[in-house]
Amino acid sequence: MNTPPQFQARQVMQSRLVTIIAFAVAAVVILLTITSLPSLSSDHLGGSMLMAHMAASGALVFGLPLLAVVGFSKMVHPTTSNRRQRFGFWLVLITGWVTIATVFACMLPMFGTEAMHELMWIHGIAGFAMVPAAAVLCFGLVWIRKESNRSSNPG
Numbered sequence: 001m002n003t004p005p006q007f008q009a010r011q012v013m014q015s016r017l018v019t020i021i022a023f024a025v026a027a028v029v030i031l032l033t034i035t036s037l038p039s040l041s042s043d044h045l046g047g048s049m050l051m052a053h054m055a056a057s058g059a060l061v062f063g064l065p066l067l068a069v070v071g072f073s074k075m076v077h078p079t080t081s082n083r084r085q086r087f088g089f090w091l092v093l094i095t096g097w098v099t100i101a102t103v104f105a106c107m108l109p110m111f112g113t114e115a116m117h118e119l120m121w122i123h124g125i126a127g128f129a130m131v132p133a134a135a136v137l138c139f140g141l142v143w144i145r146k147e148s149n150r151s152s153n154p155g
């Protein structure tokens, strides 16, 4: 069955948007990872690195839901996305959600100091896990673009 041209054009537009947002999210993840590196040698983040980390975190809090909303319909259909893309997409959303939720939980008057330390530890692990997740997603999106360029199918 042939797909109507306007539907095809919408799919191409959505694919481009998802690719742009995914690369922007990946850039923010790299920035957040770099600004969190001092915590590996010292005890906690502080000073200008913490300031930079917090500044970049706003972009992720905005970018992640945007990626979810724009990419959802593409990533639930096996006809409009491949396995690598779907795996990367859901991995980015899950690790990103845990990264953000752990910080949010620390702001609630529910946890003691010990629990907050554990939440921040989980935050760091989930945050670092976003790096390979974003790489899988971006790689999957670019790979299909190259393939589709060759076969002239919309990516």
Ligand code: HEM
Pocket (backbone or CB within 6 Å): 028, 029, 030, 032, 033, 036, 037, 039, 043, 044, 045, 050, 053, 054, 057, 058, 060, 061, 099, 100, 103, 120, 121, 123, 124, 125, 126, 127, 128, 130, 131
């Ligand atoms: C790829 C994303 C991210 C990575 C790799 C990452 C990694 C880290 C690491 C390793 C720490 C040090 C944890 C510790 O002190 O034990 C940290 C601290 C922190 N992160 Fe992130 N993070 C990311 C995203 C975010 C986001 C999105 C937010 C805000 C919504 C955030 C807010 C914070 C805050 C407030 C601290 C300071 C905790 C403290 O030491 O008092 N981070 N982050």
